[in-house]
Amino acid sequence: GDSVTQMEGPVTLSEEAFLTINCTYTATGYPSLFWYVQYPGEGLQLLLKATKADDKGSNKGFEATYRKETTSFHLEKGSVQVSDSAVYFCALSDQLSGGYNKLIFGAGTRLAVHP
Amino acid sequence: ETGVTQTPRHLVMGMTNKKSLKCEQHLGHNAMYWYKQSAKKPLELMFVYSLEERVENNSVPSRFSPECPNSSHLFLHLHTLQPEDSALYLCASSQDTGDANEKLFFGSGTQLSVL
Numbered sequence: 001g002d003s004v005t006q007m008e009g010p011v012t013l014s015e016e017a018f019l020t021i022n023c024t025y026t027a028t029g030y031p032s033l034f035w036y037v038q039y040p041g042e043g044l045q046l047l048l049k050a051t052k053a054d055d056k057g058s059n060k061g062f063e064a065t066y067r068k069e070t071t072s073f074h075l076e077k078g079s080v081q082v083s084d085s086a087v088y089f090c091a092l093s094d095q096l097s098g099g100y101n102k103l104i105f106g107a108g109t110r111l112a113v114h115p
Numbered sequence: 116e117t118g119v120t121q122t123p124r125h126l127v128m129g130m131t132n133k134k135s136l137k138c139e140q141h142l143g144h145n146a147m148y149w150y151k152q153s154a155k156k157p158l159e160l161m162f163v164y165s166l167e168e169r170v171e172n173n174s175v176p177s178r179f180s181p182e183c184p185n186s187s188h189l190f191l192h193l194h195t196l197q198p199e200d201s202a203l204y205l206c207a208s209s210q211d212t213g214d215a216n217e218k219l220f221f222g223s224g225t226q227l228s229v230l
Contacts, residue, residue: 004157032216043119043205043221044158051216089158093216101212102148102171103219105158 002027002094006106009087013080013113021075021109023064023090031092033057033066033073034103038087047075047088080113087111118142121206121222128196129230136191136225138206146212147189148219149181152203164189165212196229203227 007022025033032051036044048057053068062077073090090106119140128134140147149161163171164183178200180192189206203226207219 036219041223043121043207043223044219045221046218049216049218101214101217102160102163107155107157 002031002092002104004090004092004104004106006088006090006109009108009110011109011111013111015082015113015115016079017113019075019077019080019084019111021088021090021111023073023075023106025071025073025090025092027071027092027094030068031094033064034091034093035062035064035073035075036089036091036105038089038108040086044089080111082113082115085111085113119206119208119220119222121204121225123225124223125226125228127228127230128193130196130198132196133192133194135193136204136206136227138189138191138222140187140189140206140208140220142208142220144208144210144220145186146209146217147183147186148207148209149189149191150205150207150221152205152224154202158205162191163212170212193227196227198229201227201229 003026034049035047037047038044048059050057050066056065064075087108087110089108091103122137147164151159161175162181167183182190203224205224206222209217
């Protein structure tokens with residue numbers, strides 16, 4: 001079945017450092033890809049998404065490009081802030097029987113940014 | 116505030132107790148979901164409801180019993196749970212279930228501890 005693999009955390013960076021969180025996927029079709037973020041004590045929020053190959057999703061300085069040839073959707077940010085400390089989840093959409101969609105999530109990567 | 120409210124935020128229960136988790140969404144969405152978030156494991160989809168009808172039961176044990184009395188409310192009834200059921204239970208909603216690009220709106224979750 002479809003799956004998502006993320007780099008294990010935690011990732012610890014100093015403020016203004018460059019961030020990359022790797023995400024690769026396995027899918028039989030052409031799923032949409034997502035990054036969700038979970039801040040401490042909160043639920044998940046959509047950060048960005050891409051719906052087809054070579055699309056770039058971006059939001060709040062974060063970017064990710066849908067790479068079909070490498071089945072990847074790596075998250076990047078040029079200069080992280082302390083407020084970016086959170087858990088980041090890569091996800092893809094999958095089709096359930098009956099035509100319903102569901103999200104398949106990776107295990108999450110915890111990011112800690114220090115001043 | 117995502118528009119999805121979960122109560123209680125924390126719950127401690129014994130293995131013989133019966134309790135219920137509540138989720139309410141004020142977004143006018145037609146689909147609601149229960150996810151389980153365990154430490155170091157990917158989010159697991161448990162149940163999907165579309166227009167108050169259950170459309171997915173992801174092989175969840177019968178000690179978890181969902182209820183969707185209307186499109187704004189979703190419950191998860193718990194009975195005779197096991198310690199390994201301790202986790203963060205997240206509720207989510209979306210406009211519909213059939214769009215691969217659908218954005219999910221998550222609540223903050225109920226942190227459940229089974230003693």
